[in-house]
Amino acid sequence: MTENLQLGALLAACHWIGQKGWSPATGGNMSVREGDAHCLITESGKDKGSLTAEDFLLVELESGLAPSGRRPSAETGLHTMLYSRYPETGAVLHTHSVNSTVLSRVERSGALVLEGYEMQKSLSGQTTHLDQVVIPIFDNSQDISALVQKIIASSEHAPLQYGFLLRGHGLTCWGRDVAEARRHLEGLEFLFQCELQRRLLEAK
């Protein structure tokens, strides 16, 4: 297999995520596309802030299995769903920040609607603070296959863009490459912090 040119950028992104405190206690998982039928994804249970290239496993998109026999992320199905359904997806980042965990519980509806923030333009295709950015929130589940089916059903009428939240769990976001996925993660985390602070202040 030839070297995946995005792996170095993904490793750097994982270390940055760890420094930000967005992947505490082995939380989170990260991947890059490897051709049409595979991705490279983090091995389950690793500290995502101190990964090396050996901690990424080749996984088949169709089966979700690693030919090596090692155990890929417990949430591999969410990554393979994104690569399979959205061929332009090149990298996926799943994180467990405090803000995404809390906000996804405070917001009890099925979506977080962000409006009025200049930083919405950190998301590809967004050109004005006047538009609404809708981030779907799915109820968390330990049954990843069932969760994937629910997300697919929802995406039939509202195609996924940028990212989604799992309630009380965290954020999954993606991009055409690691740089775009990382920009989406940083932009969304900034927006989550603003939204949480706005709600706190306006509740007083």
Ligand SMILES: CSCCC(=O)C(=O)COP(=O)(O)O
């Ligand atoms: C304490 S982390 C709980 C599992 C999880 O949500 C996660 O993101 C990490 O799971 P993985 O199997 O990818 O290490």
Ligand SMILES: [Zn+2]
């Ligand atoms: Zn998780």
